[in-house]
Amino acid sequence: MAVWVFTDTHDGAPSAGALEMLTKARSLSASVAVFAVGTLDEAGAGALAEHGAQTIFQMDAGDQLAAPAAALALETLINEHQPEIVLFGMETTDRDTAGRLSARIDRPVLANATEISNDGPVVVTNEILGGIKRVVTSFEGEGVALIVTRSKAFTAEPGGSGSTVTTTIETPETGIVATVTERHVEESEGPDLEAAAIVVAGGRGVGEEKFSLMDELAEQLGAAVGASRAVVDAGWVPYSYQVGQTGKTVKPDVYIACGISGAMQHVVGMKDSGTIIAINKDEEAPIFGIADLGIVGDVHTVVPALIEALQARS
Structure with missing residues (x-):
């Protein structure tokens, strides 16, 4: 069964966490897809393909709040395609979407995952008490497993075919009147904190x-x-x-x-x-x-x- 990866986009590129999750997804399934919120440029889509994405579902929320729209769109896609697992990162939009989707489809979310297996039921490991203890939890019953992965839990490694099929998803109406009026990107000098050597x-x-x-x-x-x-x-x-x-x-x-x-x-x-x-x-x-x-x-x-x-x- 398929494993999907959720990603928000930044200046046409997927999050770094998405590439890490794709690497893990390849070890869990031969069928890997990405749900991308925002716009992907050619290089961004190429990076997803190089890391294992065979299909990209792309939804540009525009000025709508991304998470409510993404949760609605994902609900429809999950009902249609029945993936086994959907992976989310630690970014705000990821976590917001995971929580909303969980409520809509009545499936739990397991967060802060550091390891995932699906030899039988989907099993998630996460660390507590600063890594001193580990908790191993399995999903029960039928339905998709929603998992929020811990940053840097997996190492991004290319390994896909390099080709992918992109499907544009129409942004659903959420009925939420709040809109995005401004986006502020904090400027910083030097290397990115999460990517620095x-x-x-x-x-x-x-x-x-x-x-x-x-x-x-x-x-x-x-x-x-x-x-x-x-x-x-x-x-x-x-x-x-x-x-x-x-x-x-x-x-x-x-x-x-x-x-x-x-x-x-x-x-x-x-x-x-x-x-x-x-x-x-x-x-x-x-x-x-x-x-x-x-x-x-x-x-x-x-x-x-x-x-x-x-x-x-x-």
């Missing part, structure tokens, strides 16, 4: 006045800048910087945690990084428990020295 993340220990040190270090390393929830809640940086359970999940080659204590909610969003370097003056900080390299010292001393050393080498 190196991430420099700052916590409350860095301090608001010295948080610019994170930008300076990141510039020297060609890294993206992240932050703990405490920093975001304090208003030092935008939410788009937040790494952790309620922010972004990152999996860079190198993660440098500066002045971050290592609360479970933060660790869950970066623990799978290749090499974790922690800088903290508290030698008892939990972050050292997962760090590959730990530096016990004041970030206000260590980071400037590191920046100076990098500048001297350039």
